[in-house]
Amino acid sequence: xxxxxxxxxxxxxxxxxxxxxxxxxxxxxxxxxxxxxxxxxxxxxxxxxxxxxxxxxxxxxxxxxxxxxxxxxxxxxxxxxxxxxxxxxxxxxxxxxxxxxxxxxxxxxxxxxxxxxxxxxxxxxxxxxxxxxxxxxxxxxxxxxxxxxxxxxxxxxxx
Numbered sequence: 678x679x680x681x682x683x684x685x686x687x688x689x690x691x692x693x694x695x696x697x698x699x700x701x702x703x704x705x706x707x708x709x710x711x712x713x714x715x716x717x718x719x720x721x722x723x724x725x726x727x728x729x730x731x732x733x734x735x736x737x738x739x740x741x742x743x744x745x746x747x748x749x750x751x752x753x754x755x756x757x758x759x760x761x762x763x764x765x766x767x768x769x770x771x772x773x774x775x776x777x778x779x780x781x782x783x784x785x786x787x788x789x790x791x792x793x794x795x796x797x798x799x800x801x802x803x804x805x806x807x808x809x810x811x812x813x814x815x816x817x818x819x820x821x822x823x824x825x826x827x828x829x830x831x832x833x834x835x836x
Contacts, residue, residue: 685790685791686788686789686790687717687718687720687722687788687789687790687791687796688717688720688722688723688724688788688789689724689787689788689789690724690725690727690785690786690787690788692725693785693786693787693801693803695806695811695814696803696805696806696811697783697785697801697803697804697805697806698803698804698805698806698810699785699787699801699802699803700776700782700801700802700803700804701776701801701802702787702799702800702801702802703765703769703773703799703800703801703802704797704798704799704800705736705763705764705765705797705798705799705800706763706764706765706795706796706797706798707738707761707763707764707789707796707797707798708761708762708763708764709743709761709796711746711749712745712746712748712749713743713746714796715746715749716743716744716745716746716749717743717789717791717796718791719746721743721744721746722741722742722743722744722789723741723742724741724742724786724788724789724798726740726742727739727740727741727742727786728740728783728784728785728786729763729784729785729786729800730784731770731773731774731777731784734767734770735762735763735770736762736763736765736770736773736784737760737761737762737763738760738761738763738786738798739758739760740758741758741761741786742757742758743757744757745757763798763800773802776802777802781804781805782802782803782804783802783803783804783805784800784801784802784803785800785801785802785803786798786799786800786801787799787800787801
């Protein structure tokens, strides 16, 4: 079910991969009002503290910050962190609901992008990392970086 982002990435949650093991990803549409899409296209969004909940068969995202558009009219939403509805298939929502009920799983927003003119949100089903898991991930990343550096230096010497 994991889908990749085709369009331009507008906002990304880099903290999510540090704090969670992402088991599965889903693509959801965003319900936006007024000039929020113009502000979003300008890169004025933040999903660092955002999280998703499922209520009454609908999925909502909380704490996603989209700054008001400066040239907008009075009908602009005044609350930049209001709760926004996500558009997904009912089967996907039921699958997410069942998975998120399991111990330690949560629904985490990963990135916002535009695909075919529509704002999309990539959400992931994440399991929280313990402190030793975070240290292990950092050690693996550093080791991989050192290996790449040595290989790059050997290629420069070979020339």
